[in-house]
Amino acid sequence: MSSFSELRLDGVGRRFAGKDALVDLDLTIRSGEFIALLGPSGCGKSTALNCLAGLLPLTAGSVWMDERRIDTLPPEKRGFGMVFQSYALFPHMSVRRNIAFGLQMQRLPRGEVKRRTDAGIKLVQLEDHAGKLPGQLSGGQQQRVAIARAVVLEPSLVLMDEPLSNLDAKLRLEMRTEIRRLHQSLGLTTVYVTHDQEEALSLADRLVVLREGRVQQIGTPEELHSRPVNWHVADFMGFRNIVDARVVGATGTEAEVEFDGTRLTGTVAGGSAGVTAGISTGATVKAAVRPDDLRVTTGAGLEAVVEVVEYQGREQAVEARTPGGRALHLRTQERLAPGDAVRLTVSPERLLLYPSDAGSAAQPLVEAGAGT
């Protein structure tokens, strides 16, 4: 398979029956990179993957492999490997024949097909199951066959569509490590679709966060984790507490906000001039904080009453309600019980302030259904 140094998506878009599923996706993938497309269901991430695979024609834009345009090629001519959410193993073929299928399609010599199939089976440790049909394998084993089938071709790009979502929690963690190990040892350029931010953060070199078909942010796990560009991304990256607050004073990168009668200092997030423009005295902003960064204090702080306590080993996950009726989530090592009155505080660099987006059509419910 031809390799590349750069795969470029140029304004890629896809409409379904007059509705945009993916708009103006620009992305340059470098050889060897592990990219995660991340977003809630319906955000367009699978559409993007299928467009890349050639299974869906584009309605806008183009895809370039170095200087070669590939978005007009049918899937079988692109030489990409794909791992499907449902695995899509051929049910009438043994594990061995599944893995050999792509090699046979390339009309490679019999000896080479056998050698590379054996290597593929060994890679995913299925030597004892090579003669079985997919229906006789467990979910994790089927997943490994699907991965082996895609990578034995040594494709220039591997596409994975939520490959772990059908596995149970324990197996998911194991396979996650397995996929990371495979990527490290084979160095295959990978585009990985998931709705699980933890999975994306732990696997990818770079993340692309999508929302309603539009790219929200592209960055390293570190950037995404600590500096989401807007409150939607923050919401998706685990900032479980996102509340409306009123700005009472802004000083450069920091601002003081009032929420439920309490004043808190936070950091103006986003950074670009257009974004900070929304943060001025009197404006309503979105204040975002992770449950881990909300601390119980004996000093001054936001008053709240503990409502629900979940045991999580060393820590407790607590839902507390403010006098204004807002539910807040925090994790703490202190032993709290429902009914306890607590005061909460957060360090200014961990409270991120975002302008409320007036322009956006859809305003997802913050804290939707969070135990309330």
Place this chain on the structure above:
Amino acid sequence: MTLTAERAPADPGLRHRLAERGVDRQLLLLLPAVLFVVLLFLYPFFYGLQLSFAPAQGGPFASYIAFFSDSYQSGTIWITLKLALPAALLNVLASVPIAYRMRGNFRGKRLLTILLVVPITLGTVLTAQGLRNFLGPNGWFDRLLGAIGIADMPQLVQNYWGVFFSLVITGFPFAFLLILSYLSGIDPTLERAAATLGADWKQRFLRITLPLLAPGLATTFCLTFVLAFSVFPSAVLVGDPAGSTRVLSLAAYQAAYEKFDYSLASAIAMIMGAVELIVIGVVLLARSQLYTGTTGGKG
């Protein structure tokens, strides 16, 4: 343990044990079907069977000997097979590409399906009548060909072809509907996976779809074959009932209601059943060699 055993009355214990083996009151729901099979199938079958071995003259096998020693009679087996086998095969083969194209949803699918399936509702007599009007001498087809200057077309009704067309018209909708449902049961992701592995459409069809569809094709072939094999009205109405389309059912009818030889008629019916069973047996034997497990789809 003792306490439980003492408290539990003996009767529910027995009832429970029977229920574990599938014996409970729901079994009564099977009664109508069992009655139906016994009264309308098993009884006539065994009655006919014994009748075929009880001819008016001669030994118990006299009716069979009479059938096989008279080539005018025994030839009907070959005549019937010559009609039913190609018609069933054509119905299956023609349905595959159409059903393949009609998987998934598209505009007008419902209308197209209705058009393809309408012949089921027509019944053989109406179909035969239509064929005579359309393909017969001075029919529309004949006049159309005449109008564009083609004359002396071979005759298309009152012979083998008339019956063949009628079998295709009435058998195709069955084959199509069955194959469409078999095809919809195959997960379309499998073909997409094959595409990403470098298989072009021919390879995808031959190596993925066809092997998964083959058991369904075998079953469909059997069903349409059975339908075609018992052809009777069209063999008379659009065929050549004295010669090239003198099928088994016609021979049985003539034996019973023209010669009043019920034993011979029963023997012919038994032979008909045996031939069908042989063909189906061969097809199902071949089918058992195929992969018949899950096909990953909603079917």
